[in-house]
Amino acid sequence: MTDKTILLKLSTKPTDKGFTILAITAGVAKGHNLDFSAEVLKESLSLWDAVPCMLDHPAFFEGPSVRDLAGALHDPTWNEADTGIQANLTPGGPAADVLSKLHAAAKSDPAIMSTVGFSAVLKLTYKSDSKVERILSVSSVDCVIDPARGGKFLSGSAVGYHSAHRSQGEPMKKILRESKVIEVEEKDILPTDEMITALSTPPTPPVPETDGASETSAVQELLAAQKKVEKKNESTEASLRTMRLAACRNLLRYSLETSKLPDAIQTRIERRFNAMVDKGQPFEPTELESAITEEQEMLSALTAAGTIQGPARIGNMHTSADQLEAAVSDLFGLERETRLASVRPARLTGIRELYLMLTGDYDLHGGYYGERIQLATTADFTGLVKNALNKVVAQQWEALGKAGYDWWEKIVKVEHFTSLNDITGTLIGTVGALPSVAEGAEYTELAIGDSPETASFTKYGGYIPLTLELIDRDETRKLKAYASELGSAARRKISALIAAIFTANSGVGPTMADGGALFNNTAVTTLTGHKNLLVTALATAEWEVVSQAVYDQPMLIKQAAGYYGTGPKMAVSPRFCLVPRALQLTAMKILYPSLENAATIYSENQQRGQPGDVVTVPEWTSATNWAAVVDPVIAPAIIVGERFGLKPEIFTAGQETDPAVFMNDEHRIKVRMFNSVLVQDFRPLHKTNV
16 A cells, blocks of 8 residues: 555634633732642642633622623643643633733733733632642632732733644644634623524534545544534533523522512512523523513502502501600600601690590599590500609609719729628738749648628618699699609719718718728728828828828738738729819819919829829718729729619509509509618728818
8 A cells, every 4th residue: 555645735814812821820819818739729720621701700799790701711731930720711702802802901011911810719628727728619710900819811822723734844734713703782681592502612624625535644633623622612501501590590589689579479480480490491581570570560450459549658657556655755755765756646735635545534533444445555554654754764863963963883883683682792802912832832721801891782762642633633744853853862862872981970981890980090900990091181292192092001811810901002093082062173183284273283293194083972061071982993892782773663553453543542653772882891992081
């Protein structure tokens, strides 16, 4: 047999439709702190073939849109110089023209080349040290600004040339398949089946001119190249169809959320279209829009008979109980709750109208006559009045506090107790220092100090009669004044209890459990000694003397002979200067140097940087006596115990079966509070009786 060489005359036309990019490089991804190694990237090389390229990542909570499809990656290889994965990017899809223009601009402008790049959407696993362990899948490689991990354009094009035949001594023949371009309008939302088919259908390869009929190896090689192209196109078709199905699901979810259809109808539509997607069959947006419109029209026809016609729109709906509650709040001049802010009730003329409306007791017998009540409500007269008066009490409590009666809140520690048992004081810092323990030696018992002080709860309260005569005279203003007085009385009561600690027993305070007065000048090395009483008038120098005395107070080690006054210094200066109104300005000039107007400002250096606050005590009558107190957060000396809250509680008795209603023609409004005041430690306190 005679060998015969066949020369294929191939006609090629370069189109420069593709170019080479770096999809990802080894290193740490910006903004994600994930470390990609070269080994992990090499292992994932096969995952980067036939991967779509989008323009920008999809927005948060959104899936990829086919309108942003710009091309696909092919022939991924390892780029040793850049330590990354290199691939050929062939533009295709609605955004292909934008991608090609970006490539052209990047080649001519270094600034664009350094800014525009490629960012991969990956599914991966990583270790606790943020090193990526394995890349599981690659969803897309998107063209973005400032990519996270090295993706960029590479110079030169990478069109799909394939070897067809090489004869001895001749260069390799190259075959170029021209791309088929489908123009898609901007308004298209989802890729159509026609578009997917067009993008994935391999073009007819060029027919070679041969000078013989026998099949040669060159023709076989050409056919193999065509099969490879077909395989890649099948992969691209699958990716596009998957993207379109995902877009269908997103469109279905968003359309139903904005349709304002009842949940049952939304579920029916969702099942219908999800069934199509589950079978791999995408739907057109017009199909979904038509289905939703039909359901909306049907719902409108069914509910038309119950629709309220008129120029006004229906706003927030409120019950009669809401209307009544808002009217009572307005009657007592109270701020409404937020939920009742938009209620527009009819204004009540007074307490008499409210009583008759809710009891039907037009003859003022003190009873309840349900058959006479035309208002459809279960609201109770005494209950509504009680709630309103509780709010009045709270309002007055806050108002009086802002007026100066909250002074005691700064110097005491408020504690909640779950029973009315006596409360016992607890001291802070009773272990001055830990002793050393020699190797192998036993630990010695620590001498723990404890406060022997105790206090009992006291119940305070009374009641206000809401008589039928008061109701008939419609004295709403008087009733509101009663509640205000209750709030003021409760606030003033606690204020007086705290103030009396400093003024009891001619200014030396209550007698402590150790037998000594709270304030005395006896040495702390004795059982009854507290060393916290002086007699000099308030001045800058004297404030420093008192501060030093408080600072030097020894902590309690043990309440026993031999331990009195042996503890280390408390080492805390007083923060609050308690004064009567007559000494308020004097104290302010000392603790607030900017208020001093004397020629020589000694306090400017002495007090700079030290915390301090002037507290005026309304109940103090002496114009010269004053006191110093340490911040209770650091060393609490005075404890105010509460059982059911600091503010008083209001209770009502107003049923027709209540004795007061039957015997006295009155609804009784009772106020009650349980409080206890305990002085558990003398060290944070100092008194000066001039």
